[in-house]
Amino acid sequence: MTTMLDVTDITPRACCAPLVREPLTAEEAEQLAATMKALADPTRLRLLSIVAASEDSEACVCDLIEPVGLSQPTVSHHLKILTAAGFLTRSKRGTWAYFRLVPGALDRVSQLLVAS
Amino acid sequence: MTTMLDVTDITPRACCAPLVREPLTAEEAEQLAATMKALADPTRLRLLSIVAASEDSEACVCDLIEPVGLSQPTVSHHLKILTAAGFLTRSKRGTWAYFRLVPGALDRVSQLLVAS
Numbered sequence: 001m002t003t004m005l006d007v008t009d010i011t012p013r014a015c016c017a018p019l020v021r022e023p024l025t026a027e028e029a030e031q032l033a034a035t036m037k038a039l040a041d042p043t044r045l046r047l048l049s050i051v052a053a054s055e056d057s058e059a060c061v062c063d064l065i066e067p068v069g070l071s072q073p074t075v076s077h078h079l080k081i082l083t084a085a086g087f088l089t090r091s092k093r094g095t096w097a098y099f100r101l102v103p104g105a106l107d108r109v110s111q112l113l114v115a116s
Numbered sequence: 117m118t119t120m121l122d123v124t125d126i127t128p129r130a131c132c133a134p135l136v137r138e139p140l141t142a143e144e145a146e147q148l149a150a151t152m153k154a155l156a157d158p159t160r161l162r163l164l165s166i167v168a169a170s171e172d173s174e175a176c177v178c179d180l181i182e183p184v185g186l187s188q189p190t191v192s193h194h195l196k197i198l199t200a201a202g203f204l205t206r207s208k209r210g211t212w213a214y215f216r217l218v219p220g221a222l223d224r225v226s227q228l229l230v231a232s
Binding site for chain 2: 019020021024026029030032033036037042044045046049050053057067106107110113114
């Protein structure tokens with residue numbers, strides 16, 4: 001049985017034009033900055049890229065500890081931030097938590113940065 | 117006369133595949149996180165979007181203060197970070213500094229986040 005936990009309530013901004021086309025409002029800038037902050041950490045970028053490059057874009061937390069060379073609590077902390085920001089979903093199977101890339105989440109951020 | 121100052125030595129990562137295609141190395145993740153940190157601030161995102169949406173993608177610092185409602189030193193501090201990160205170039209004409217969007221800088225970051 002798969003139980004979804006930590007369902008995100010902060011999803012990357014799906015609205016709005018690319019930021020080069022028209023000035024962001026203060027509220028839009030706050031939202032986008034919060035999303036960017038989740039990405040602006042080298043460990044989180046590595047974890048995200050490992051999960052994304054895994055089969056079915058999913059990885060067990062047990063397979064994420066060794067590649068980044070950090071403790072399990074530290075890795076779990078970073079995964080929680082990526083989950084809260086809407087980039088990953090978390091499910092638990094047996095002893096381990098599994099993390100999966102949310103389809104389209106990175107693309108939405110990408111589209112806000114492009115010139116057209 | 118236009119004098120270019122603060123020529124950037126940190127340009128957004130031009131190499132490498134999108135992060136979802138293959139895991140980032142530690143060094144790649146450090147570089148990309150540094151670039152993301154420059155963007156992960158609501159004031160900097162607003163300044164960048166105002167410059168980008170201006171005629172010729174250029175704006176005088178004198179026209180950036182009122183829209184964000186901060187002091188000139190604070191605005192200049194944020195513009196310096198965006199310039200150091202390779203998103204803006206700075207030139208001085210008379211009393212004022214002008215900031216221009218670096219063509220392609222945001223696109224390079226955008227391309228690292230897309231799925232394909």
